[in-house]
Structure formats: structure tokens, C-alpha cells
Amino acid sequence: MTTSAAPLDLLLLPTWLVPVEPAGVVLKEHGLGIRDGCIAFIGPRAAALKLAAKEVRELPGMLLSPGLINAHGHAAMSLFRGLADDLPLMTWLEKHIWPAEAKWVDEAFVRDGTNLAIAEQLKGGITCFCDMYFYPKVASDCVHTSGMRAQIAMPILDFPIPGASSADEALRQAIELFGDLKHHPRIKIAFGPHAPYTLSDANLEKIRVVAEELDATIHMHVHETAFEVQQAVEQTGERPLARLGRLGLLGPRFQAVHMTQISEDDLALLVESNTSVIHCPESNLKLASGFCPVERLWQAGVNVAIGTDGAASNNDLDLLGETRTAAMLAKAVAGSATALDAHRALRMATLNGARAMGLESQIGSLEVGKAADMVAFDLSGLAQQPIYDPVSQLIYATGRDCVKHLWVAGKPLLDDRQLTRMDEQQLTATAIAWGQRISGHSE
Structure with a gap:
């Protein structure tokens, strides 16, 4: 549960939340709150909605897991x-x-x-x-x-x-x-x-x-x-x-x-x-x-x-x-x-x-106190239906094109499939230029 009355920086409301620890658990209709780059709250959606939060994001049809x-x-x-x-x-x-x-x-x-x-x-x-x-x-x-x-x-x-x-x-x-x-x-x-x-x-x-x-x-x-x-x-x-x-x-x-x-x-x-x-x-x-x-x-x-x-x-x-x-x-x-x-x-x-890496106390699972390193996978597409076990669907029927949002230490680095800090077109152009040099097509 939340440890302080200070408002959350961000409250996420996915359809499924997979904490990884404890093992084998899938939480449905739960919320996850972030404060100061760390996970501050995990609990039922109804309880989550009673908390003060600077931003609330609904993630319908999405599975939230550790990054x-x-x-x-x-x-x-x-x-x-x-x-x-x-x-x-x-x-x-x-x-x-x-x-x-x-x-x-x-x-x-x-x-x-x-x-x-x-x-x-x-x-x-x-x-x-x-x-x-x-x-x-x-x-x-x-x-x-x-x-x-x-x-x-x-x-x-x-x-x-x-x-x-x-x-x-x-x-x-x-x-x-x-x-x-x-x-x-x-x-x-x-x-x-x-x-x-x-x-x-x-x-x-x-x-x-x-x-x-x-x-x-x-x-x-x-x-x-x-x-x-x-x-x-x-x-x-x-x-x-x-x-x-x-x-x-x-x-x-x-x-x-x-x-x-x-x-x-x-x-x-x-x-x-x-x-x-x-x-x-x-x-x-x-x-x-x-x-x-x-x-x-x-x-x-x-x-x-x-x-x-x-x-x-x-x-x-x-x-x-x-x-x-x-x-x-x-x-x-x-x-x-x-x-x-x-x-x-x-x-x-x-x-x-x-x-x-010796970082299991900081990352790798969604637990209160750990860094908010998380990814939201969109399982709402045709190829993911119907869903009996969302984790099975993630591993066996889902590709990386379903990655919708990503956070590291609570900061969004991918938002609606778009990189927030990097220029994808520039990176692509630079890689093509290297390829031409290495293959000898240009000096």
C-alpha cells in the first residue's frame, strides 16, 4: 500500500498487472502508483482511484509488467x-x-x-x-x-x-x-x-x-x-x-x-x-x-x-x-x-x-519500493484474442510491436510507441550511412 499521503506522480490502471513476484500471479483491475521514480502503491482499482495523483492513465486491454x-x-x-x-x-x-x-x-x-x-x-x-x-x-x-x-x-x-x-x-x-x-x-x-x-x-x-x-x-x-x-x-x-x-x-x-x-x-x-x-x-x-x-x-x-x-x-x-x-x-x-x-x-x-546483476532489490518485479521500470503491452489486437491467460498470450502470441508504453525509474521513455528522448529518423539515417561506409558503397 502507499506509504505517504503525498500525491502520486502517476497512477496506472491496466487491465492486467503481472508483478512477477510473487510468482505466477496475474492481478486484474488493479492500479499501480508511482512516486519519486519508485512504485508507491499496488492495489485494487477501487482503492487506487481514491488516491490523489497528479496524473492518471487508463491502460485498457494492456498488460503491465516489469521492464x-x-x-x-x-x-x-x-x-x-x-x-x-x-x-x-x-x-x-x-x-x-x-x-x-x-x-x-x-x-x-x-x-x-x-x-x-x-x-x-x-x-x-x-x-x-x-x-x-x-x-x-x-x-x-x-x-x-x-x-x-x-x-x-x-x-x-x-x-x-x-x-x-x-x-x-x-x-x-x-x-x-x-x-x-x-x-x-x-x-x-x-x-x-x-x-x-x-x-x-x-x-x-x-x-x-x-x-x-x-x-x-x-x-x-x-x-x-x-x-x-x-x-x-x-x-x-x-x-x-x-x-x-x-x-x-x-x-x-x-x-x-x-x-x-x-x-x-x-x-x-x-x-x-x-x-x-x-x-x-x-x-x-x-x-x-x-x-x-x-x-x-x-x-x-x-x-x-x-x-x-x-x-x-x-x-x-x-x-x-x-x-x-x-x-x-x-x-x-x-x-x-x-x-x-x-x-x-x-x-x-x-x-x-x-x-x-545483483539488482533484484531494485528492479525485475513490480513491488512497492522498487524502481518503476515497467512496460505496457497492448493485448487488444486481433492476434491476441481470445485471452485465457494473458501471460501465455504475451509469451506465445505477442510480438514486440505490441509494446505501447515504457518507463524507467518512473520516466516515460516510450509513449504510445514513440520514443520520447531519441530521434528515430536520425538514428535510422546514421545507421544507413554506417552501412554504406562499411560495405564500401561510399567513403
């Missing part, structure tokens, strides 16, 4: 969307993406690509995203200006990357950025060791020590392909996840991205360490990387969140579509139609992402 959380991506790679399709992962990386990055990636590329990704994600119902790409300060500036929420991970590799000549320099930049933004209300800086096969034990240990000192999250590609695991075993006799465990990196603030290869020992390590897994089904499918056994992880108690990966390998940043794919794929992999039901899928796309 979607995209737990893994490379935002600026939106400018490489479709550049090298239909190729195996290592060919895609070594022959196409890494050379393109060496040629094109600079601060302007990261700024324009990140802004493009932010706009696409906002229009798709995403209020928070995890980014792992070069020039993270530039990406942080974009997030700050946009009003969105993000975890920004500084990539760290054994070799030079755009913007950092060595692992030590990348680590130093990450520490500096962490210090600069540690009090930012919407941006969290993380450490982004790229993958086990691109980092030595010595550099991984440096990252572990610093992350522990700062209580920072670590975001890393792990067990993306069977080849990665096989190669590590052949060369060292040790699976990559076991190596990370031996080095002390695993834990509740470690985000293991992909995890398509999971043995019984791997599962035990994940459970024991309370490590989160970030599932990116469409990228894994497109690159034929393998299948993350989501239901097996879930039943074992592992926190599984969901990410789109970058638009260069997906090729969209559509988390609602990704969640639908995840639910379908989980059933096929588990051989059970009851695996990852619609309500759990929505939880994976919201609260589980918040938990992976």
Missing part, C-alpha cells in the same frame, strides 16, 4: 547487423567480425551503434540491458543520456582491443570507470573477461582480485561451443568452467554467458557457487553453437537469465521474441511440454536478469 532485462549483448555491434550471416562461430569471428572491428570500431562507431541498440531495445520493452563492448565510457554516456538502465562490462582480453592496448590497460580503465559511476542511479560497471580461451590464468586472477575488492559483477562468455570445451580439455586436461572455479571467479556475481555444454560436474559447480547463467538461444541457434539445458538448470536451482547477444549474430535485440524461443527450445531440449512455462519464461526475462 524486460536483456542480460547479454554487444550494443554497438548493431552496426554490423547482417554483415556476416550463416557462418560457424569461429569463422564468423576470426574471418569477418574481428577484422571489421579492427577497421571500423572507434568512439563514433560505439556511440552511434549503442544509440541504435538503445532505441531498438526501448521499442521492444527492454528497460535494462547488459553490454560488453569496446569504449565502455562512450556506451555509458549513451545510456546516461537515454534514461535507460544498464550494466556496462569492460571487455578484457590478452591482446590489444580498440581503446585498450593490453589487458592491464583495459583493467585499469574498468577500475576508473567503476569509480566514476559507482553512484550512478542507472548504470552499473562490470568486468568483462571475454572468454576462457582469450585470457591467461594470470589475467583472470587479476580480474578476480579487483572484482572482489569492488564487489563488482563479472560477465563472461563460457562454454559457448562444444569445440571450445573440447579444445581446452585437449590442451590442458581441464574444462573451462572448472578452470574458472579453480581460479575463484565463480560466484553469485559471476554471469556465465551461453553455457551450451554442461556436464554433471559443471552443473554441480554452478549450483555450489551460485553462479548465474545467461541464455542466448537465438544466437546459439544461428551459429549452431548448441543448446543450453535451461530446464535442467532451473530444476537444480541455478539462476538463468536471458539475453539476445549482439545484433551481428542474432540479428535483432528482441527480448520478447528471444523469450518465446527460449520457452519453445527448453521444451524440445528437455523432451517435456511442461518445461519453462510462460510465467517462468517471463521471470527469466525480468527478475532473473536483475538477480544476475
